[in-house]
Amino acid sequence: MTALPLMPKATAVWLIEKTGLTFNQIATFCGMHPLEVQAIADGEVAHGIVGYDPVMNHQVSAEEIARCEKDPNANLKLLTSSNPVKRRAKGARYTPVARRNDRPDGIAFLLRNFPHLQDQQIVKLLGTTKDTIAKVRDRQHWNSQNIKPRDPVTLGLCSQMDLNAAVSAANDRLTREGQEIPQPLEMGNGGE
Structure with missing residues (x-):
């Protein structure tokens, strides 16, 4: 084609x-x-x-x-472009309505497995708010009893590449501050 x-x-x-x-x-x-x-x-x-x-x-x-x-027999040739559609660099990501109820599960997963991630990094990764993160952390969320920590990558809330970049940035920040990098919990402990 x-x-x-x-x-x-x-x-x-x-x-x-x-x-x-x-x-x-x-x-x-x-x-x-x-x-x-x-x-x-x-x-x-x-x-x-x-x-x-x-x-x-x-x-x-x-x-x-x-x-x-x-030359009426010649055909126009489309110019090749490396990336004709510019990727959005900033701003909140759109999350389909069906996936929005999964956000607190993804937040809980990140808070449990990567406690060194800053709230702003979680906001950017999952397209949520700092208020929602605080409510999940303090178990004040309206649906706290049903929140199960689940990997946001498998939920489709962010890509593995974006998650790896955020964790790497958080690790670099801790290294610069001279703090120890916490080890993530085992994935078998309620990861899915």
Whole structure:
């Protein structure tokens, strides 16, 4: 399967309006049928769609469009990008509704097995609040009697890589402060 540009219909609208490419060239590039492209050009389809500029969005070069305008048999080639979607670096993570009740279990696991993690690290890992962490720690959470420490990675609340990075950062902090790094409890003690 060939890669398609982001927002193919909007890209087709832009190519129809701004270039001299044939319907077949646009259809091939956007993964559409030539008749659909012709219908867009005739205003029968996609009349409310705003064109999406593939040149400004680094999906195709202006030189590539010019090359294909000169040769009606040539096909546009999508520019390869190492990572077209930027990863969110900061902010709370979205946790599906079905997994939200698992958060206190994940918090309890981290508090028991990695007591040297700071509350802010747990907040970032699990997308929770410091208040919820304090309530789980003090057994003041509304559902305290049902909280069972369970690994947040297996619950799908964070990745193993993120958990390892947080634990490593906490270990480095303790080493800098000259404190001993606590050993995690055995996983068999209520880990799952």
